[in-house]
Amino acid sequence: MLERETPLRTLSVAGGVALFCSLLVATAVQLLKPLQLAHAQVERNRSMLVAAGLTRGAESSDLEVATAFLDLQRRLFDTVNGRFTSDIDLLSYDYRAAVDDPNTSRALPPERDPAGIGRLARYLPLYISLEPETAPVVIVPIYGRGMWSTIYGHVALTGDFDSIAGVSFYEHGETPGIGDRIENPSWQAQWRGKRALDADRSVRLRIAAPERDIEAEFRIDAITGATVTVAAIERCLRFWLGPDGYGEALRQLAEEFRAARDG
Amino acid sequence: MVEWIMSPYRKQLLDPLLVNNPITVQILGLCSALAVTSALLPAVVMSIAVTCVLMFANVTVSLLRRAMPKSIRLIIEMTLIASAVIVVDQVLQAFVPDIAEILSVFVGLIVTNCLVLGRTEAYAMHNGVWASLADGLGNGLGYSVILIVVGSIRELFGSGSLLGRQILRTQAEGGWYTPNELMLLAPSAFFIIALLIWAMHAFGQVRRRDSAAAPVRESR
Numbered sequence: 342m343l344e345r346e347t348p349l350r351t352l353s354v355a356g357g358v359a360l361f362c363s364l365l366v367a368t369a370v371q372l373l374k375p376l377q378l379a380h381a382q383v384e385r386n387r388s389m390l391v392a393a394g395l396t397r398g399a400e401s402s403d404l405e406v407a408t409a410f411l412d413l414q415r416r417l418f419d420t421v422n423g424r425f426t427s428d429i430d431l432l433s434y435d436y437r438a439a440v441d442d443p444n445t446s447r448a449l450p451p452e453r454d455p456a457g458i459g460r461l462a463r464y465l466p467l468y469i470s471l472e473p474e475t476a477p478v479v480i481v482p483i484y485g486r487g488m489w490s491t492i493y494g495h496v497a498l499t500g501d502f503d504s505i506a507g508v509s510f511y512e513h514g515e516t517p518g519i520g521d522r523i524e525n526p527s528w529q530a531q532w533r534g535k536r537a538l539d540a541d542r543s544v545r546l547r548i549a550a551p552e553r554d555i556e557a558e559f560r561i562d563a564i565t566g567a568t569v570t571v572a573a574i575e576r577c578l579r580f581w582l583g584p585d586g587y588g589e590a591l592r593q594l595a596e597e598f599r600a601a602r603d604g
Numbered sequence: 605m606v607e608w609i610m611s612p613y614r615k616q617l618l619d620p621l622l623v624n625n626p627i628t629v630q631i632l633g634l635c636s637a638l639a640v641t642s643a644l645l646p647a648v649v650m651s652i653a654v655t656c657v658l659m660f661a662n663v664t665v666s667l668l669r670r671a672m673p674k675s676i677r678l679i680i681e682m683t684l685i686a687s688a689v690i691v692v693d694q695v696l697q698a699f700v701p702d703i704a705e706i707l708s709v710f711v712g713l714i715v716t717n718c719l720v721l722g723r724t725e726a727y728a729m730h731n732g733v734w735a736s737l738a739d740g741l742g743n744g745l746g747y748s749v750i751l752i753v754v755g756s757i758r759e760l761f762g763s764g765s766l767l768g769r770q771i772l773r774t775q776a777e778g779g780w781y782t783p784n785e786l787m788l789l790a791p792s793a794f795f796i797i798a799l800l801i802w803a804m805h806a807f808g809q810v811r812r813r814d815s816a817a818a819p820v821r822e823s824r
Contacts, residue, residue: 351673358668358680362687369691376698384701399702 385493386410388511392495393470393478394533398526413480414469418590421463425593429464436462436482449585456485456580457573467590470497477598478506481587485577488569490514492523496537496578501599502591503538505546520570532561537582542592544582548575613738620739620746626719627750628801633719637751638793639710644767646706647755648748653692653707654714655744660688661720662740665728672729681724682715689714719747754796762787 387406390396395409415431418424439445439462446460468480479502484493494510508529515521522528536558537546545559548571553560563571580586611617626632633654640650664684665672672680693711696704704711714720723743728736759765764772764781773779786792 346673346675350671351676354668354671354673355676355680358683362683366687366690369694373694373698377694377701380698380701 383407384511388493388509389413389468389480389482389495391509392507393480393497394507395470395472412470414471416467416469416590416594418465418467418587419463420461420465420585423589425590426464431466434464434466436464436466439464453585454580455576456483457576458485458491458580461585465587465590467587467594469594476500479591479594481581481591483577483581483586485573485580487513487515487573488520489516492570492574492577496581498537498582498591501595503536503542503595505532505535505537508532515567515570519564520567522564522567523570523574528562528564535559535561537578538591542588544579544588546575546578546582548572613735616735616738617742617745620742621749622746622804625746625750625804626723626743627747627797628804630719630722631801632722633717633747634797636710636713636717637747637754637797638790640707641751641755641758641793642762642788643706643759644752644755646703647751649696649700649703650707650710651744651748651751653696653711654717654719654747655741656692657685657688657714658720658723658744658747659737659740661685661724662728662736663733665724666731666733666736669729677729678721678725681721685720685724686715719743750797750800753800754793757796758787758792762792 383403383406387396387398387401390401390406390409391398396406401409417426417429417431417434419426419428440458440460445464446462449459449461466482470478470480472478476499478497478499480495480497482493482495484491486492490513492510492515493512494508496508497506498504499506510523513521513523515523535546537544539545539559546561547553547555547559548561548563549555550563551560582588582591620626624630627634627637636650636654641647661681661684665681668680689712692714693704696707696711723739727739731739756766759767760771761784764770764774764779764783770777772781774781774783
Protein backbone atom coordinates (compact mmCIF):
# COMPACT_ATOMS: atom_id res chain seq x y z
CA MET A 342 0.00 0.00 0.00
CA LEU A 343 1.15 3.50 -0.77
CA GLU A 344 2.40 5.78 1.98
CA ARG A 345 -0.72 7.45 3.37
CA GLU A 346 0.46 10.96 4.11
CA THR A 347 2.38 12.06 0.99
CA PRO A 348 1.25 15.37 -0.56
CA LEU A 349 0.53 13.63 -3.86
CA ARG A 350 -1.74 11.15 -2.14
CA THR A 351 -3.56 13.87 -0.22
CA LEU A 352 -4.11 15.86 -3.40
CA SER A 353 -5.33 12.89 -5.41
CA VAL A 354 -7.78 11.76 -2.73
CA ALA A 355 -9.09 15.32 -2.35
CA GLY A 356 -9.38 15.69 -6.13
CA GLY A 357 -11.12 12.35 -6.51
CA VAL A 358 -13.66 13.09 -3.79
CA ALA A 359 -14.30 16.57 -5.18
CA LEU A 360 -14.86 15.20 -8.67
CA PHE A 361 -17.17 12.44 -7.43
CA CYS A 362 -19.21 14.85 -5.30
CA SER A 363 -19.54 17.48 -8.01
CA LEU A 364 -20.70 14.86 -10.52
CA LEU A 365 -23.23 13.56 -8.01
CA VAL A 366 -24.64 16.98 -7.20
CA ALA A 367 -24.65 18.18 -10.81
CA THR A 368 -26.46 15.03 -11.98
CA ALA A 369 -29.11 15.33 -9.29
CA VAL A 370 -29.72 19.01 -10.02
CA GLN A 371 -29.95 18.45 -13.78
CA LEU A 372 -32.25 15.43 -13.52
CA LEU A 373 -34.62 17.05 -11.03
CA LYS A 374 -34.78 20.52 -12.57
CA PRO A 375 -37.73 19.78 -14.93
CA LEU A 376 -39.84 18.60 -11.99
CA GLN A 377 -38.96 21.64 -9.90
CA LEU A 378 -39.72 23.99 -12.80
CA ALA A 379 -43.04 22.27 -13.41
CA HIS A 380 -43.91 22.75 -9.77
CA ALA A 381 -42.97 26.44 -9.93
CA GLN A 382 -45.23 26.79 -12.98
CA VAL A 383 -48.15 25.17 -11.18
CA GLU A 384 -47.64 27.47 -8.20
CA ARG A 385 -47.58 30.50 -10.52
CA ASN A 386 -50.84 29.40 -12.14
CA ARG A 387 -52.34 28.65 -8.74
CA SER A 388 -51.53 32.21 -7.64
CA MET A 389 -53.28 33.50 -10.75
CA LEU A 390 -56.42 31.53 -9.92
CA VAL A 391 -56.30 32.55 -6.26
CA ALA A 392 -56.22 36.22 -7.27
CA ALA A 393 -59.38 35.70 -9.32
CA GLY A 394 -61.01 33.59 -6.60
CA LEU A 395 -61.26 30.62 -8.98
CA THR A 396 -59.65 28.00 -6.75
CA ARG A 397 -59.63 26.72 -3.21
CA GLY A 398 -55.98 27.77 -2.98
CA ALA A 399 -53.57 25.28 -1.48
CA GLU A 400 -56.34 22.67 -1.18
CA SER A 401 -56.81 22.41 -4.93
CA SER A 402 -54.81 19.62 -6.51
CA ASP A 403 -52.24 20.35 -9.20
CA LEU A 404 -54.59 18.82 -11.76
CA GLU A 405 -57.49 21.08 -10.75
CA VAL A 406 -55.16 24.08 -11.05
CA ALA A 407 -53.99 23.00 -14.50
CA THR A 408 -57.57 22.44 -15.72
CA ALA A 409 -58.84 25.75 -14.39
CA PHE A 410 -55.82 27.53 -15.89
CA LEU A 411 -56.51 26.05 -19.32
CA ASP A 412 -60.11 27.31 -19.08
CA LEU A 413 -58.86 30.90 -18.98
CA GLN A 414 -58.79 32.90 -22.17
CA ARG A 415 -55.25 34.04 -22.87
CA ARG A 416 -54.37 37.34 -24.57
CA LEU A 417 -51.04 38.93 -25.37
CA PHE A 418 -50.54 42.69 -25.53
CA ASP A 419 -47.78 44.18 -27.67
CA THR A 420 -46.42 47.22 -25.81
CA VAL A 421 -44.52 48.48 -28.89
CA ASN A 422 -47.53 49.13 -31.14
CA GLY A 423 -50.10 49.18 -28.32
CA ARG A 424 -52.33 46.37 -29.63
CA PHE A 425 -53.32 42.87 -28.78
CA THR A 426 -51.46 40.38 -30.90
CA SER A 427 -51.89 36.75 -31.82
CA ASP A 428 -48.40 36.33 -33.29
CA ILE A 429 -47.15 34.31 -30.36
CA ASP A 430 -48.66 31.29 -28.66
CA LEU A 431 -49.18 32.40 -25.09
CA LEU A 432 -49.11 28.86 -23.73
CA SER A 433 -45.43 28.63 -24.59
CA TYR A 434 -44.65 32.28 -23.82
CA ASP A 435 -42.86 32.98 -20.54
CA TYR A 436 -42.77 36.70 -19.73
CA ARG A 437 -40.22 36.13 -16.98
CA ALA A 438 -37.82 34.57 -19.49
CA ALA A 439 -38.65 37.21 -22.13
CA VAL A 440 -37.48 39.99 -19.79
CA ASP A 441 -33.93 38.62 -19.80
CA ASP A 442 -33.69 38.56 -23.59
CA PRO A 443 -32.74 41.95 -25.12
CA ASN A 444 -34.64 41.00 -28.32
CA THR A 445 -37.95 40.63 -26.50
CA SER A 446 -37.63 43.38 -23.88
CA ARG A 447 -36.52 46.97 -23.45
CA ALA A 448 -34.80 48.90 -20.66
CA LEU A 449 -36.97 51.24 -18.60
CA PRO A 450 -35.58 54.68 -17.76
CA PRO A 451 -35.42 55.05 -13.94
CA GLU A 452 -38.01 57.83 -13.81
CA ARG A 453 -40.57 55.59 -15.55
CA ASP A 454 -39.75 52.54 -13.48
CA PRO A 455 -41.46 52.95 -10.09
CA ALA A 456 -41.60 49.16 -9.64
CA GLY A 457 -37.80 48.94 -9.89
CA ILE A 458 -37.84 46.15 -12.47
CA GLY A 459 -35.21 47.55 -14.87
CA ARG A 460 -36.54 45.92 -18.04
CA LEU A 461 -40.01 45.35 -19.47
CA ALA A 462 -40.96 42.52 -21.80
CA ARG A 463 -42.39 43.59 -25.17
CA TYR A 464 -45.37 41.21 -24.90
CA LEU A 465 -47.47 41.26 -21.74
CA PRO A 466 -49.82 38.38 -20.96
CA LEU A 467 -53.41 38.80 -19.75
CA TYR A 468 -55.69 35.99 -18.61
CA ILE A 469 -59.44 36.35 -18.78
CA SER A 470 -61.99 34.32 -16.85
CA LEU A 471 -65.35 34.13 -18.61
CA GLU A 472 -67.39 32.24 -16.05
CA PRO A 473 -71.03 32.61 -17.17
CA GLU A 474 -72.43 33.42 -13.72
CA THR A 475 -69.98 36.21 -12.86
CA ALA A 476 -68.69 39.34 -14.53
CA PRO A 477 -65.55 38.80 -16.61
CA VAL A 478 -62.30 38.98 -14.64
CA VAL A 479 -58.89 39.87 -16.08
CA ILE A 480 -55.81 38.58 -14.29
CA VAL A 481 -52.43 40.21 -14.89
CA PRO A 482 -49.06 39.23 -13.46
CA ILE A 483 -47.28 41.94 -11.51
CA TYR A 484 -43.85 42.11 -9.96
CA GLY A 485 -41.56 44.68 -8.44
CA ARG A 486 -38.65 45.17 -6.11
CA GLY A 487 -39.63 44.90 -2.45
CA MET A 488 -37.46 45.36 0.61
CA TRP A 489 -35.12 42.40 0.05
CA SER A 490 -36.35 40.70 -3.05
CA THR A 491 -38.46 40.88 -6.16
CA ILE A 492 -42.10 40.26 -5.22
CA TYR A 493 -44.11 38.30 -7.79
CA GLY A 494 -47.88 38.15 -7.77
CA HIS A 495 -51.10 38.59 -9.69
CA VAL A 496 -53.89 41.11 -9.54
CA ALA A 497 -57.38 40.37 -10.85
CA LEU A 498 -59.61 43.16 -12.14
CA THR A 499 -63.31 43.26 -12.81
CA GLY A 500 -66.07 45.73 -13.72
CA ASP A 501 -64.59 47.99 -16.41
CA PHE A 502 -61.32 46.35 -15.39
CA ASP A 503 -60.80 49.22 -13.01
CA SER A 504 -61.83 47.52 -9.73
CA ILE A 505 -59.93 44.83 -7.95
CA ALA A 506 -61.34 41.31 -7.79
CA GLY A 507 -58.41 39.95 -5.82
CA VAL A 508 -54.68 39.78 -5.39
CA SER A 509 -52.08 37.16 -4.56
CA PHE A 510 -48.32 36.93 -4.18
CA TYR A 511 -46.51 33.69 -4.93
CA GLU A 512 -42.83 34.44 -4.70
CA HIS A 513 -40.92 36.88 -2.52
CA GLY A 514 -38.15 37.06 0.06
CA GLU A 515 -39.61 39.67 2.40
CA THR A 516 -38.92 39.63 6.14
CA PRO A 517 -40.56 36.59 7.77
CA GLY A 518 -43.28 37.63 10.20
CA ILE A 519 -43.37 41.24 8.92
CA GLY A 520 -43.15 41.81 5.17
CA ASP A 521 -44.40 38.32 4.44
CA ARG A 522 -47.80 39.25 5.86
CA ILE A 523 -48.60 40.35 2.31
CA GLU A 524 -49.44 36.64 1.92
CA ASN A 525 -52.01 36.85 4.71
CA PRO A 526 -55.43 35.94 3.21
CA SER A 527 -57.33 38.36 5.46
CA TRP A 528 -55.12 41.23 4.38
CA GLN A 529 -55.58 40.22 0.74
CA ALA A 530 -59.34 39.88 1.26
CA GLN A 531 -59.78 43.65 1.82
CA TRP A 532 -58.45 44.29 -1.70
CA ARG A 533 -61.64 42.82 -3.14
CA GLY A 534 -63.99 45.50 -4.44
CA LYS A 535 -61.51 48.37 -4.10
CA ARG A 536 -61.18 50.68 -7.07
CA ALA A 537 -57.73 50.78 -8.61
CA LEU A 538 -58.41 53.32 -11.34
CA ASP A 539 -60.47 56.50 -11.29
CA ALA A 540 -62.81 57.67 -14.05
CA ASP A 541 -59.83 58.90 -16.14
CA ARG A 542 -58.26 55.46 -15.79
CA SER A 543 -55.27 56.73 -13.84
CA VAL A 544 -54.13 54.68 -10.87
CA ARG A 545 -55.62 56.01 -7.65
CA LEU A 546 -55.21 53.01 -5.35
CA ARG A 547 -53.14 53.69 -2.22
CA ILE A 548 -51.98 51.38 0.53
CA ALA A 549 -52.03 53.55 3.64
CA ALA A 550 -53.05 53.85 7.26
CA PRO A 551 -56.78 54.64 7.89
CA GLU A 552 -56.17 58.19 9.15
CA ARG A 553 -54.68 59.23 5.80
CA ASP A 554 -57.04 61.44 3.85
CA ILE A 555 -57.91 58.97 1.11
CA GLU A 556 -61.39 57.86 0.08
CA ALA A 557 -62.13 54.37 1.36
CA GLU A 558 -62.83 52.89 -2.08
CA PHE A 559 -59.27 53.74 -3.16
CA ARG A 560 -57.53 52.78 0.07
CA ILE A 561 -56.10 49.49 1.32
CA ASP A 562 -54.87 49.17 4.90
CA ALA A 563 -51.10 49.20 5.23
CA ILE A 564 -49.31 46.56 7.30
CA THR A 565 -47.71 47.78 10.53
CA GLY A 566 -43.94 47.35 10.41
CA ALA A 567 -43.91 46.45 6.73
CA THR A 568 -43.80 50.02 5.42
CA VAL A 569 -41.13 49.38 2.80
CA THR A 570 -42.75 46.22 1.43
CA VAL A 571 -46.20 47.77 1.27
CA ALA A 572 -44.93 50.97 -0.38
CA ALA A 573 -43.15 48.78 -2.93
CA ILE A 574 -46.40 46.99 -3.75
CA GLU A 575 -48.17 50.32 -4.16
CA ARG A 576 -45.47 51.51 -6.61
CA CYS A 577 -45.63 48.16 -8.35
CA LEU A 578 -49.39 48.54 -8.91
CA ARG A 579 -48.95 52.12 -10.05
CA PHE A 580 -46.54 50.91 -12.72
CA TRP A 581 -48.37 47.78 -13.88
CA LEU A 582 -51.85 49.32 -14.03
CA GLY A 583 -50.46 52.57 -15.41
CA PRO A 584 -49.65 53.66 -18.99
CA ASP A 585 -46.30 51.84 -19.20
CA GLY A 586 -47.80 48.58 -17.95
CA TYR A 587 -51.27 47.19 -18.58
CA GLY A 588 -53.12 50.54 -18.58
CA GLU A 589 -53.76 50.66 -22.34
CA ALA A 590 -54.43 46.92 -22.62
CA LEU A 591 -57.06 47.10 -19.86
CA ARG A 592 -58.70 50.12 -21.45
CA GLN A 593 -58.98 48.41 -24.85
CA LEU A 594 -60.25 45.24 -23.25
CA ALA A 595 -62.89 47.12 -21.24
CA GLU A 596 -64.05 48.83 -24.43
CA GLU A 597 -64.22 45.52 -26.26
CA PHE A 598 -66.31 43.93 -23.50
CA ARG A 599 -68.56 46.96 -23.23
CA ALA A 600 -69.16 46.88 -27.00
CA ALA A 601 -69.96 43.17 -26.86
CA ARG A 602 -72.33 43.66 -23.93
CA ASP A 603 -74.20 46.55 -25.53
CA GLY A 604 -74.70 44.47 -28.65
CA MET B 605 -36.65 -13.73 9.32
CA VAL B 606 -34.37 -16.18 11.12
CA GLU B 607 -31.44 -15.22 8.94
CA TRP B 608 -32.16 -11.60 9.64
CA ILE B 609 -32.17 -12.08 13.41
CA MET B 610 -28.94 -14.08 13.12
CA SER B 611 -27.47 -11.45 10.84
CA PRO B 612 -24.09 -10.26 12.01
CA TYR B 613 -25.26 -6.67 11.80
CA ARG B 614 -28.32 -6.87 14.04
CA LYS B 615 -26.40 -5.17 16.83
CA GLN B 616 -25.59 -2.20 14.60
CA LEU B 617 -29.21 -2.08 13.48
CA LEU B 618 -30.99 -2.60 16.78
CA ASP B 619 -28.77 -0.95 19.38
CA PRO B 620 -29.39 2.62 18.19
CA LEU B 621 -33.17 2.13 18.34
CA LEU B 622 -33.26 2.22 22.14
CA VAL B 623 -30.14 1.13 24.01
CA ASN B 624 -27.81 3.52 22.21
CA ASN B 625 -30.33 5.92 20.68
CA PRO B 626 -28.59 8.79 18.89
CA ILE B 627 -30.86 11.46 20.35
CA THR B 628 -31.67 10.28 23.85
CA VAL B 629 -28.41 8.48 24.66
CA GLN B 630 -25.73 9.91 22.40
CA ILE B 631 -27.49 13.33 22.68
CA LEU B 632 -26.71 14.14 19.02
CA GLY B 633 -28.83 15.93 16.42
CA LEU B 634 -31.09 17.71 18.91
CA CYS B 635 -31.37 20.97 16.99
CA SER B 636 -33.34 19.56 14.08
CA ALA B 637 -35.35 17.33 16.43
CA LEU B 638 -36.64 20.51 18.08
CA ALA B 639 -37.27 22.39 14.87
CA VAL B 640 -39.12 20.03 12.56
CA THR B 641 -41.40 18.15 14.96
CA SER B 642 -44.33 20.55 15.29
CA ALA B 643 -46.27 18.15 13.02
CA LEU B 644 -45.84 14.49 12.17
CA LEU B 645 -45.47 14.68 8.39
CA PRO B 646 -42.42 16.97 8.29
CA ALA B 647 -40.88 14.87 11.08
CA VAL B 648 -41.30 11.72 8.97
CA VAL B 649 -39.83 13.35 5.87
CA MET B 650 -36.93 14.74 7.90
CA SER B 651 -36.32 11.28 9.37
CA ILE B 652 -36.10 9.73 5.91
CA ALA B 653 -33.77 12.51 4.75
CA VAL B 654 -31.41 12.11 7.71
CA THR B 655 -31.43 8.30 7.39
CA CYS B 656 -30.47 8.52 3.69
CA VAL B 657 -27.68 10.99 4.41
CA LEU B 658 -26.39 8.85 7.29
CA MET B 659 -26.27 5.71 5.15
CA PHE B 660 -24.60 7.47 2.24
CA ALA B 661 -22.01 9.18 4.47
CA ASN B 662 -21.22 6.01 6.42
CA VAL B 663 -20.79 3.90 3.28
CA THR B 664 -18.61 6.38 1.37
CA VAL B 665 -16.44 7.16 4.40
CA SER B 666 -16.05 3.48 5.15
CA LEU B 667 -15.01 2.81 1.54
CA LEU B 668 -12.41 5.56 1.70
CA ARG B 669 -11.24 4.90 5.25
CA ARG B 670 -7.96 3.23 4.25
CA ALA B 671 -7.13 5.76 1.56
CA MET B 672 -8.05 8.84 3.56
CA PRO B 673 -5.07 10.99 4.56
CA LYS B 674 -5.34 12.07 8.21
CA SER B 675 -4.68 15.74 7.40
CA ILE B 676 -7.85 16.21 5.34
CA ARG B 677 -10.03 13.56 6.93
CA LEU B 678 -12.70 15.90 8.31
CA ILE B 679 -12.83 18.00 5.14
CA ILE B 680 -13.48 14.90 3.05
CA GLU B 681 -16.16 13.67 5.43
CA MET B 682 -17.88 17.05 5.37
CA THR B 683 -17.69 17.22 1.56
CA LEU B 684 -19.36 13.83 1.23
CA ILE B 685 -22.03 14.71 3.79
CA ALA B 686 -22.74 18.10 2.22
CA SER B 687 -23.09 16.56 -1.25
CA ALA B 688 -25.55 13.98 0.04
CA VAL B 689 -27.56 16.71 1.75
CA ILE B 690 -27.75 18.80 -1.45
CA VAL B 691 -29.00 15.79 -3.38
CA VAL B 692 -31.62 15.02 -0.72
CA ASP B 693 -32.70 18.67 -0.67
CA GLN B 694 -33.10 18.70 -4.46
CA VAL B 695 -35.11 15.47 -4.36
CA LEU B 696 -37.45 16.89 -1.70
CA GLN B 697 -37.93 20.11 -3.68
CA ALA B 698 -38.78 18.08 -6.77
CA PHE B 699 -41.13 15.49 -5.29
CA VAL B 700 -42.60 16.97 -2.08
CA PRO B 701 -42.21 20.75 -2.58
CA ASP B 702 -44.82 21.63 0.05
CA ILE B 703 -43.01 19.74 2.78
CA ALA B 704 -39.63 21.00 1.55
CA GLU B 705 -41.01 24.48 2.18
CA ILE B 706 -41.99 23.60 5.77
CA LEU B 707 -38.58 22.03 6.45
CA SER B 708 -36.92 25.08 4.82
CA VAL B 709 -33.36 25.49 6.06
CA PHE B 710 -33.42 22.44 8.28
CA VAL B 711 -32.73 20.08 5.39
CA GLY B 712 -29.62 22.07 4.51
CA LEU B 713 -28.65 22.07 8.17
CA ILE B 714 -28.37 18.27 8.17
CA VAL B 715 -24.80 19.07 7.04
CA THR B 716 -24.08 20.45 10.48
CA ASN B 717 -26.06 17.76 12.30
CA CYS B 718 -23.43 16.32 14.64
CA LEU B 719 -25.15 12.94 14.39
CA VAL B 720 -23.94 12.43 10.81
CA LEU B 721 -20.33 13.51 11.37
CA GLY B 722 -20.39 11.69 14.71
CA ARG B 723 -21.27 8.35 13.12
CA THR B 724 -18.75 8.66 10.30
CA GLU B 725 -15.98 9.62 12.72
CA ALA B 726 -16.83 7.16 15.47
CA TYR B 727 -17.91 4.21 13.37
CA ALA B 728 -17.44 4.32 9.61
CA MET B 729 -13.76 5.34 9.88
CA HIS B 730 -13.03 2.08 11.69
CA ASN B 731 -15.44 -0.45 10.25
CA GLY B 732 -16.26 -2.23 7.02
CA VAL B 733 -18.80 -1.13 4.44
CA TRP B 734 -21.69 -3.45 5.37
CA ALA B 735 -21.31 -2.83 9.08
CA SER B 736 -21.20 0.92 8.41
CA LEU B 737 -24.30 0.72 6.23
CA ALA B 738 -26.10 -1.13 9.03
CA ASP B 739 -24.86 1.44 11.55
CA GLY B 740 -26.09 4.31 9.36
CA LEU B 741 -29.50 2.69 8.90
CA GLY B 742 -29.74 1.81 12.59
CA ASN B 743 -28.89 5.30 13.77
CA GLY B 744 -31.17 6.81 11.16
CA LEU B 745 -34.02 4.66 12.46
CA GLY B 746 -33.14 5.53 16.06
CA TYR B 747 -33.30 9.23 15.14
CA SER B 748 -36.58 8.60 13.29
CA VAL B 749 -38.18 6.84 16.27
CA ILE B 750 -37.64 9.87 18.50
CA LEU B 751 -38.70 12.37 15.81
CA ILE B 752 -41.87 10.43 15.08
CA VAL B 753 -42.75 10.09 18.77
CA VAL B 754 -42.13 13.79 19.43
CA GLY B 755 -43.87 14.83 16.19
CA SER B 756 -46.93 12.70 17.03
CA ILE B 757 -47.23 14.08 20.56
CA ARG B 758 -46.81 17.66 19.42
CA GLU B 759 -49.27 17.43 16.53
CA LEU B 760 -51.86 15.46 18.50
CA PHE B 761 -51.91 17.81 21.50
CA GLY B 762 -50.99 20.99 19.62
CA SER B 763 -53.48 20.75 16.75
CA GLY B 764 -55.63 17.74 17.70
CA SER B 765 -54.67 15.96 14.49
CA LEU B 766 -52.24 13.35 13.16
CA LEU B 767 -50.78 13.66 9.65
CA GLY B 768 -53.28 16.48 9.16
CA ARG B 769 -56.27 14.23 9.94
CA GLN B 770 -58.43 15.42 12.84
CA ILE B 771 -58.33 13.00 15.82
CA LEU B 772 -59.40 15.22 18.71
CA ARG B 773 -62.16 17.60 17.62
CA THR B 774 -61.05 21.08 18.62
CA GLN B 775 -63.37 23.65 20.13
CA ALA B 776 -62.88 25.87 17.09
CA GLU B 777 -64.60 23.14 15.07
CA GLY B 778 -67.33 22.51 17.60
CA GLY B 779 -65.56 19.74 19.51
CA TRP B 780 -64.36 19.54 23.09
CA TYR B 781 -60.59 19.70 22.78
CA THR B 782 -58.67 22.90 23.52
CA PRO B 783 -55.35 22.66 21.66
CA ASN B 784 -52.29 23.26 23.78
CA GLU B 785 -50.50 25.85 21.72
CA LEU B 786 -47.28 25.44 23.65
CA MET B 787 -46.97 22.13 21.79
CA LEU B 788 -46.54 24.00 18.51
CA LEU B 789 -43.60 25.99 19.86
CA ALA B 790 -40.03 24.71 20.02
CA PRO B 791 -39.77 24.66 23.87
CA SER B 792 -42.34 21.84 24.04
CA ALA B 793 -39.94 19.64 22.07
CA PHE B 794 -37.30 20.38 24.73
CA PHE B 795 -39.64 19.13 27.45
CA ILE B 796 -40.73 16.03 25.53
CA ILE B 797 -37.18 15.05 24.56
CA ALA B 798 -36.00 15.70 28.12
CA LEU B 799 -38.76 13.42 29.46
CA LEU B 800 -37.82 10.75 26.91
CA ILE B 801 -34.15 10.98 27.91
CA TRP B 802 -35.12 10.68 31.57
CA ALA B 803 -37.46 7.75 30.89
CA MET B 804 -34.85 5.88 28.89
CA HIS B 805 -32.20 6.35 31.54
CA ALA B 806 -34.51 5.56 34.42
CA PHE B 807 -36.27 2.51 33.02
CA GLY B 808 -34.34 1.41 29.96
CA GLN B 809 -31.14 -0.55 29.70
CA VAL B 810 -29.17 2.37 28.39
CA ARG B 811 -25.58 1.68 27.52
CA ARG B 812 -23.29 3.48 29.92
CA ARG B 813 -21.71 6.67 28.66
CA ASP B 814 -18.05 5.54 28.89
CA SER B 815 -18.55 2.41 26.80
CA ALA B 816 -20.66 4.27 24.25
CA ALA B 817 -17.92 6.82 23.78
CA ALA B 818 -15.25 4.27 22.93
CA PRO B 819 -15.62 3.24 19.29
CA VAL B 820 -15.25 -0.39 18.34
CA ARG B 821 -11.84 -0.66 16.71
CA GLU B 822 -11.56 -2.66 13.60
CA SER B 823 -9.09 -5.52 13.85
CA ARG B 824 -6.34 -5.26 11.32
